[in-house]
Amino acid sequence: MTDLLNNLALGFSVAFTTQNLIYAFIGCVLGTLIGVLPGLGPVATIAMLLPATYALPPVAALIMLAGIYYGAQYGGSTTAILVNLPGEASSVVTTLDGYQMARQGRAGPALAAAGIGSFFAGTVGTLVLAAFAIPLTELAFEFGPAEYFSLMVLGLIGAVVLASGSLLKAIAMIILGLLIGMVGTDINSGVARYTFEIPELIDGIGFIVIAMGLFGYGEIIHNLSQPAEQRQVFTAKLKGLFPSRRDFRLMTPAILRGTTLGAILGVLPGGGALLSSFAAYTIEKKTRLAPDEKPFGHGNIRGVAAPEAANNAGSQTSFIPLLTLGIPPNAVMALMVGAMTIHNIQPGPMVMSNNPDLFWGLIASMWIGNAILVILNLPLIGIWIKLLTVPYRWLFPAIVLFCAIGVYSTNNNTWDVWMVGLFGILGYVFIKLGCEPAPLLLGLILGPMMEENLRRALLLSRGDWSVFVTRPLSAGLLVAAVLLLIVVALPSIKKRREEAFAED
Template sequence: MQDMISNLALGFGVAFTVQNLLYAFFGCLIGTLIGVLPGIGPVATIAMLLPSIYGLDATPALIMLAGIYYGAQYGGSTTAILINVPGESSSVVTAIDGYQMARQGRAGAALAAAGLGSFFAGCVGTVIIAAFAPPLTELAFKFGPAEYFSLMVLGLIGAVVLASGSLLKAIAMIIFGLLLAQINTDVISGTARYSFGIPELTDGINFVAIAMGIFGFGEIIANLGQPAENREVFTKEVKGLWPTMQDFREAWPSVLRGTALGSILGVLPGGGALLASFASYTMEKKLTRNPRKEFGKGAIQGVAGPESANNAGAQTSFIPMLTLGIPPNAVMALMVGAMTIKGIQPGPQVMTGNPELFWGLIASMWIGNAMLVILNLPLIGIWIKLLMVPYKFLFPAITLFCCIGTYTLNNNSFDVFMTAGCAVLGYIFFKLSCEPAPLLLGFILGPMMEENLRRALLLSRGDWTTFVTRGLSAGLLLAALAMVVIVMLPSIKKKREVAFQDAD
């Protein structure tokens, strides 16, 4: 406890500098902005902003990117409640009851329940990170190459099992990501692989080009393919922001349940905010007795639970990324990419070798959550005005800035063409209903898996049994196998499909 207090004191000392406060505020503001705008999620935005962090120190850069992530969870609920357009995928379930409350003139109560529930969940999630990160980091130092390889196998299988949609498509996307990661120079022999004589490919495909193309431009093209009436929106005036005592009594148990569920699911590979919000809504429907309104017709529990869950999930998904260097979802994969850009090796050594960055980032989450409550509730009128900006002005501007950002990575037009190619790929994935997040996880984890596999085999002199004779490694592989077996059981398979369809 004493250590935790001194660590947090160090973190707040870092987070309360003027520069870091400004970047935390900027991240939260941008996050809310893109959460409000339908079709541009945090993955796309962080991907687009990766070129901008080259000129920043590591700590303000990561504080800003983290602010964008959890800020988007807040912003997405605003449009979901007011106009039935989820600005962020994890706000899909919030729209079900939130929009019905808005139609009944209770938009203020719904927005406040979402905002305050998110604030509480975000604070609890941050406490959990501060409490669990040090022991997990200690454990991570016991990991050798075999354990790291087995952990990454578990992570990729978890990402497949917990991904929404078809299992087969998720497996295909991970394999495709692993294959793309093979285009580089072999670490041991120093020979170029799959570069086809193109000099730019000898260092591998640029991570920013893949992320920005598939997630950023892919989303933009997909949105431009929608009919105009689905994109350009308007809404009525919002009155009465504060919930009644009855609303508070009904919402607080849902907030507690959503926070607990989201905190657990956020740590799981492939989990994070989206899975947490779906699971929370399903749980609230089963557990809430005699809600004043039926679910789907304006029950405040259907707003408070999922919103708390998605924010808690967003916060705790930082735990495996910060302690083990393993990203549990696409946003954390981008954060790993950002740390690599800044020359920081993600994993347990971050906490020991760079404590100012580690604890400063955690402390900034508390500050960011407080900023978001202040930003979101009074500025709802401004966010609504923003929704009325026609896409024909909005998206060309975004595209132009992204192209400039991509070009400035290496002052090379090849990166722009690569991003354009990835954008076409992103649109094809959208049309085929393929979730691209597993591809990014495969692309990030691929080189790390290969390196640890080869190191483990070198140390064991080519003995493959090293992965099952070492206790920790064998346990992780057994957990991965158990996941595969469980998800293939017919009853579980059906429940998995129902859980993701419950929001429809």
């Protein structure tokens, strides 16, 4: 304990220098803007800024890049809540209840719940990073390809529980997501699959293209299909900027659950922070609704607070495998490895002993960064809500334009803009059919990772499929997946689920 306090004191002495505070602030502001602007993700921004960090001291460079990463987690919830556009992959779940709250005039409490949940989870995640980095890394070591495959199976079955409406439709959406995820070049053989000899499909269909099409353009087409007098998205009056006492009573346990889940799953390489937001939402839907509490999918504040807490806690603890093992758990962390390499720092177990000022300075800067984000974001709630007073005839062309610019800027390719339009039409069809697009997105993201880990596990076991049930951790995850499927299929649960999702 004394060692931990001494290390944190060293970290704060490094992070509290004027230079590092300025770069933490720049990173947080940039991250928030990136999260708010649809299409520009932290991966693209960090990749663009990487050469610029060459002139900075190593600690300042990493503090700024880390600020961009967790700032984007905050900002991603803003567009998800206000205009049903997930700015980040992990904000997909936030659209389910956050957007409904905004439509009911409760955008203020939704944004505040996301901000407060994110701050608390970010703080706890950083504490976990400081205290449990080494033991949690040993746990991550236990996860081989078989365990990752089983974890992702559990994640997909969780998505069935997550979806509103028919179970059959939810399963169909997941399968469609898995199929779309297979488009592109096979990672093992290098053969192009399902590309129909279209060169633009060789790299697959990007997440941003599909998310913007299904959520953003799909909603716009649906609105424009309504008579002019019904087109106004936000008909209710705004009811205050901050959550009420009752809201706090409901969201506090949800934030605690989301934080715990995010902190654990964030350690796992391969989208732990993303999985945790879906898992947190699934758990909330499994907990009993309080009297007069809105059903999930109809503007429940817990459906905003829990996933936002989970993805922020996960984004903090995803630094654990990077700093202690040198293994980047996601694309952003892979770029952080690049930033460390530029500064002649070898990521891995030696960082803690060879560069203690960098290791503990980065951890301390995360606390400061989370405080900066809350100070920045909570006063901005009123400004963001002003967006909702803009007439829809002006708002929808702006959304269409920003989406098109955002998508085009990722690959400088007009093909992506056409694809967003195509998926927008598909999104409209899904709305008409009553299909939820969130499971499709999870299938799309997890599909390629599942395939890769399945092949790797079978390669290591020389084609022996029993590897998934002979390894205890893998078998445990598969058993949990089967139990979850049985529970969802039980007639009593099915009936209660249908009642919960009944349209108002």
